[in-house]
Amino acid sequence: MILLVGCTEKENMQPEGNWDLSAPSLMAPSAGDKIDLIQEFPEETIDFEWTAAINSAGYDVTYQIVVVSDTASDTMTPLLKVLSDDNGKALTGSITYQELDQALSAQCIAAGSEVNVKVGVVASSMERQVEDLVEISVVRFKNEVVPTQLFITGTATEAGNDRANAIPFKRLPTADGSASNVFEVYTKLSVEGTFLFLDNNTENAAHYGLTDEKIMKCGSEITVDEEKVYRVKVDFDNGTYELRDFSEIELFGAPPSDSGDWVGLAFTYQGLGVYSTVGEFKQTGNFLLRKTNTWENIFKHVNGTSNNMILEEDKDAQGVEVADMYFGDATGEYTITVDLSATAYTYTLEKTIVPPVGPETLFFIPSVGDAVEMIKDGNKFSLPQHVALQASETFKLNSQADGLGTYYSLNGAIGQTDQPSGDNVMGDVELVEGESDITIAIDQAYQLTVDFDNSQVKWQFYNLxxxxxxxxxxxxxxxxxxxxxxxxxxxxxxxxxxxxxxxxxxxxxxxxxxxxxxxxxxxxxxxxxxxxxxxxxxxxxxxxxxxxxxxxxxxxxxxxxxxxxxxxxxxxxxx
CATH class of the missing domain: 2.60.40 (Immunoglobulin-like)
Known part of the structure; x- marks a missing residue:
């Protein structure tokens, strides 16, 4: 049964010194209890119960369950703390075997060993805290648990030594789709400093380092001999780690070539697992990614996905089929981005938009009706008056009334908005050079302004x-x-x-x-x-x-x- 403390906060709080806060009294567990954490039942709970702490002025009291070392003189640096039931208001609460085992593991207490700790409850009311603790003994899980997530931290990393900013690894899948015990991250490491691996990105995380050349919990910090972008791979099945150089990668294939030969296009590392480059794609065709000027570290497209990629050497272990990447769009300049951060492993191509040059004349050419010359004002052109447009029709923009001049089109529809019922509704759409029908999102009477300085068409309509x-x-x-x-x-x-x-x-x-x-x-x-x-x-x-x-x-x-x-x-x- 959950017991609640029913207190109403008073409107005019008394000065802090004019009230008292009595301590709670822990009823369970009891001093001297021995708790054997059973690895086969990680969600089994250790239940806590206590008597209420009383604020003499009637202010609210909240509670936290805490675990501290047996030598701790206070609860300021707990090994573990959780709110009591009912979001900290109840006189009961619990922690799981797994939560307690992980907290002890983070303190480098060996698996299967017995350790004394203090456990209890901390009652808080405004700025005051009182507590009741007892000492118990706990036997840890027999074996260390492989972490379900992994992070890299340290002065040698891109994110520095703040654990909150630790960089996540990707946990690799197996061929049957289940999670393996292998993790990897693409990141730059410096010779100035050290790094470790964490099971989460908090101050209470367990850390992994080197012990007798093996990756072990509570191992020593690790260093590198050269500053490079590495793929750091950690395998908990055999306790090993691998550093492979990924400082240089290139796109290798037909698109950058103006002949039948494949050529390379080098990437620049941007940080946190992201590489990018800008290059001219001169033709359609296949390509792949690889270590520059070698046939190592070859990345290919994962079949059945839009833009996922994988090292070709890993395809069998992860149970996927691969193929060359393929470029089939319009030629021109593209920004190519490779994202090897933990949640991505993707490649994207974004065409460079060249702002169109404003013509001397510009005509609005509807799919039904006559062409209308727009009024020129510097590098802007506007319709002489509002025009009634329908979603069932289209129009084009051309520098000549007969459509034989330069065409301009839009990356979007006129009137596309989340707020079509406003009084004075307006928006803008990116303007590009090229012929295509310009579409209308909703029927309305529009004013249109083509702004070549900002490469956009501004639209506007009224609701009455x-x-x-x-x-x-x-x-x-x-x-x-x-x-x-x-x-x-x-x-x-x-x-x-x-x-x-x-x-x-x-x-x-x-x-x-x-x-x-x-x-x-x-x-x-x-x-x-x-x-x-x-x-x-x-x-x-x-x-x-x-x-x-x-x-x-x-x-x-x-x-x-x-x-x-x-x-x-x-x-x-x-x-």
């Missing part, structure tokens, strides 16, 4: 609402649905007689009734013309007033059709 109110602060903002082309509708809106109304996209669009002499707008008409306040001159003699077309409470349908320049439009209000 019908504002309906008698009290502005309590106004209704009724969203209108866009319909192709340039049409915004509301179906079944409850409207109130005498209320003011306008069609608004705050605050670039504000359609109402223009009072200029030449205007045909009518404040009370149920159908007619409307004008955008933001696009016309207003003064004391002419302004854009609110509509008052609703004279009877009821349910209405509203349709607003705008002109492409967004200056004028027509509307109808029907029941």
């Amino acid at each position: 609402k019908m504002f309906h109110w008698s009290d502005w602060d309590a106004r209704e903002e009724i969203s209108m649905t866009y319909q192709h082309p340039f049409t915004y509708v509301i179906n079944g809106a409850s409207l109130t007689a005498g209320n003011d109304s306008k069609f608004i996209s705050p605050w670039d669009l504000e359609f109402g009734a223009y009072t200029a002499p030449e205007s045909t707008d009518d404040i009370t008409a149920m159908a007619g013309t409307t004008t955008n306040k933001a696009k016309v001159d207003t003064d004391e003699t002419k302004t854009v007033e609110n509509f008052k077309f609703i004279t009877v409470d009821g349910t209405y349908n509203v349709e607003l059709v705008l002109q492409p320049n967004l200056v004028h439009g027509n509307y109808t209000i029907t029941q």
Whole structure:
């Protein structure tokens, strides 16, 4: 049974010196107990129970189970600590055999040996702690457990001596897919310093080093004679480690060649198992990765994957089929990245995007309709007004109206956004040189700007609402649905007689009734013309007033059709 301490934290805390915290009393385990950790039952638990610690001011108390050495005078540097049940609130808790064995193993206590430790509970309330500890004896597992993960740390490593930054190994699979006891990592090691292996990246991790030329728990620190990028391979089945030079690798194959011969393209090591290079791919064809100018350390593509790679010599041990890597895309400059960090073992190719040069003229060529010349402003081109685009149609960009000039395309779709219902929706898409249809994500009335300085096409559209109110602060903002082309509708809106109304996209669009002499707008008409306040001159003699077309409470349908320049439009209000 779990017992909880029910305390309510007070709003106005007393100064720390004005309250007391009584110590808990450990009920189990008892002083002198002997616990034999059985390796075959690693998840078996050692259960703890204690009486409550009481804060005299009623503040909350939390608990941790701790294990410290038998010579420890306090609990500041525990071998193991865990919160009690119920996230530290309960008077019970437990630790597993495996947790305790690993903690003792990290202290270099030999497998199968018996050791005395202190165990107990620490109660905490605000800045104060009290504890109750007893001494027990523990017999460790008979055999050391092979770690399930491995890290490299030390002053000779890329990550330094901070264990929190230790670099993870990859645990290699076997041919049947299970985990082997072999680990490897690709990393640079320095002659200035030493390194060790850890079973986790915390301060309480068990470490492995050299003992009589074998990798053993609590072994000595390791050094290298030359600074290089190494593949460090640790085999716990036989207690060995291997350092193989991987300072130089190259892409070797047809793509970098302008003839039928295979040629090499050298990589530069970037750190933490990552290599990269930039090179010109002149033709399609096969390639592989290898140690520069040799037939050693050959990497090939893992069949059945998109871009995984493996040392060819390891394919049988890991049960995979391999083939040459293949390049079949457009020729040009590519950045090739090889990632041999623990979670990757991949190769990627990214084409260098050459920013297109702005032409003297640019035309918007829709799949349906006539070409439209865009307005040039420096190295930017914009449509003269909004254009209604549909997802079912496409368009192209060309420096000539007949499409015989330079084509430009996009790496993405116009109108692609996670927030299509905003008032003023905008985005941009990368602009590249080349012919392809430009697609539309959603039907809308768009403004397009082609920006050659930043190699992007900027797009924008408005969503409209019908504002309906008698009290502005309590106004209704009724969203209108866009319909192709340039049409915004509301179906079944409850409207109130005498209320003011306008069609608004705050605050670039504000359609109402223009009072200029030449205007045909009518404040009370149920159908007619409307004008955008933001696009016309207003003064004391002419302004854009609110509509008052609703004279009877009821349910209405509203349709607003705008002109492409967004200056004028027509509307109808029907029941």
